[in-house]
Amino acid sequence: MKKILAIMLSLGLVFGCAACGEKTDNESKTDTTSTASTSNAGDTETSADFKVALVTDVGSLDDESFNQATWEGVKTFCDANGVDYTYFQPQEDSTEERETKIAEAVAAGYNVIVMPGYLFGEALSTAQYDYPDVKFIAVDVSEADVTDGVLESNAHCIVFSEEQAGYLAGYAAVKDGFTKLGFLGGMAVPAVIRYGYGFVQGADAAAEELGTDIGIKYTYGGQFFGDATITAKMEGWYSEGTEAVFACGGGIYTSALEAAVNHNAHVIGVDVDQSSLGADYINGDNDKTKLGYNPFLTSAYKGLANSVSTTLGLVKDGQWDTVGGKFSTLGLTEGDYVGLPTKESAWNFRTFTVEEYEAKKAEIMNGTVTVSDEASEDVHPTVGSHTTVDYIG
Numbered sequence: 001m002k003k004i005l006a007i008m009l010s011l012g013l014v015f016g017c018a019a020c021g022e023k024t025d026n027e028s029k030t031d032t033t034s035t036a037s038t039s040n041a042g043d044t045e046t047s048a049d050f051k052v053a054l055v056t057d058v059g060s061l062d063d064e065s066f067n068q069a070t071w072e073g074v075k076t077f078c079d080a081n082g083v084d085y086t087y088f089q090p091q092e093d094s095t096e097e098r099e100t101k102i103a104e105a106v107a108a109g110y111n112v113i114v115m116p117g118y119l120f121g122e123a124l125s126t127a128q129y130d131y132p133d134v135k136f137i138a139v140d141v142s143e144a145d146v147t148d149g150v151l152e153s154n155a156h157c158i159v160f161s162e163e164q165a166g167y168l169a170g171y172a173a174v175k176d177g178f179t180k181l182g183f184l185g186g187m188a189v190p191a192v193i194r195y196g197y198g199f200v201q202g203a204d205a206a207a208e209e210l211g212t213d214i215g216i217k218y219t220y221g222g223q224f225f226g227d228a229t230i231t232a233k234m235e236g237w238y239s240e241g242t243e244a245v246f247a248c249g250g251g252i253y254t255s256a257l258e259a260a261v262n263h264n265a266h267v268i269g270v271d272v273d274q275s276s277l278g279a280d281y282i283n284g285d286n287d288k289t290k291l292g293y294n295p296f297l298t299s300a301y302k303g304l305a306n307s308v309s310t311t312l313g314l315v316k317d318g319q320w321d322t323v324g325g326k327f328s329t330l331g332l333t334e335g336d337y338v339g340l341p342t343k344e345s346a347w348n349f350r351t352f353t354v355e356e357y358e359a360k361k362a363e364i365m366n367g368t369v370t371v372s373d374e375a376s377e378d379v380h381p382t383v384g385s386h387t388t389v390d391y392i393g
Contacts, residue, residue, distance in 0.1 A: 050135075050315055052078055053110035054087040055101045057117030058224075061087065065250060066304065069272045070116040070139055073308030081316060086110065098123040106131050112315055114139070114308055118189060121145025128155040135320060137311050139304060140191060143327050153325040158307050161331025162191050164364055165300035165338035166198025166246070167205075167371045169268050171360055172298060172340060173244055174206035174214055176352040182217040182242045184234065184256050186224040186249015190375035195248045195270060195300060198371050200381045200389055207386040217242060219392040226255030234259035244268055244297050260295050269299030275346040294348050303330065303337040332365045
């Protein structure tokens with residue numbers, strides 16, 4: 001069994017810290033290698049049967065993105081059902097560290113482990129064998145991420161139809177009158193590629209409907225965070241007339257946002273509703289530049305919280321067998337798992353309406369509109385005569 005040393009170290013750490021990560025009466029305990037925040041567990045037989053731990057991806061729970069949304073799913077379900085829960089945060093970006101945190105969670109008595117992000121593929125490949133009595137819910141981990149594409153009955157992987165969310169964002173932007181768009185991806189991994197190619201397909205469909213010529217600049221930053229080099233590239237795009245950039249890949253949005261603000265332009269968020277990140281720019285609050293508008297035009301989201309809480313519900317109801325050992329792809333056919341946020345504070349289009357959005361979304365749901373889920377960096381979407389895409393290395 002792999003990671004015996006890690007497990008022994010974890011056991012020593014757990015018991016040496018008086019079960020660090022457990023809580024008493026809403027008390028949170030923290031050690032030097034993992035941060036834990038827990039809720040009261042109910043005294044029902046069901047809640048006593050399992051305890052849930054989230055092992056975070058790179059970053060923290062307040063990342064306004066993947067970790068935070070997945071944690072919300074854990075928190076919402078566990079609070080509502082009296083289930084004990086906590087989280088463990090790796091201190092570095094490595095499979096070994098992720099495996100160590102999984103070991104710590106298991107040693108502390110958590111027998112349902114939630115893991116967000118494709119980087120958990122290798123750790124899951126090992127953990128599902130090392131801990132056969134533990135259930136693993138891996139979000140955004142695809143068959144390609146797991147060794148030999150094999151899942152045991154104690155593991156379930158969830159991926160999303162990002163291309164559908166990207167399509168709706170691109171379609172909405174062009175229908176709203178934007179003709180010069182950009183796509184800034186983090187790394188060219190399947191989920192990011194699907195977002196980007198969906199964005200191109202949606203923008204192209206709207207351009208064909210309107211008979212309007214549009215241009216899209218398309219690039220990957222090679223990382224999931226912004227920096228001066230990427231910001232400079234975005235500055236160049238906006239200064240050349242780009243009106244809105246779909247920033248897709250963790251914290252890489254910071255570079256697009258910084259440049260957009262300097263040019264009174266827009267950003268399209270990803271994974272979760274990121275409109276709150278731009279809210280301070282409306283009135284210049286918190287020393288932000290006063291733009292008089294939210295620079296986040298919209299966000300292409302996927303139902304991270306919803307998918308996690310639904311799966312935890314299957315555990316509670318004794319229906320794990322319906323998903324154990326399986327890879328699930330969640331999109332509009334399966335439910336409201338991808339799309340654009342429609343609350344007033346997040347809907348920053350000028351003319352495109354929620355009713356128009358819901359109509360297009362329904363066409364994807366019922367199969368009238370099919371969005372290609374191609375995820376190869378080398379196979380670009382086919383576009384019509386009104387769309388020009390500049391793929392930039």
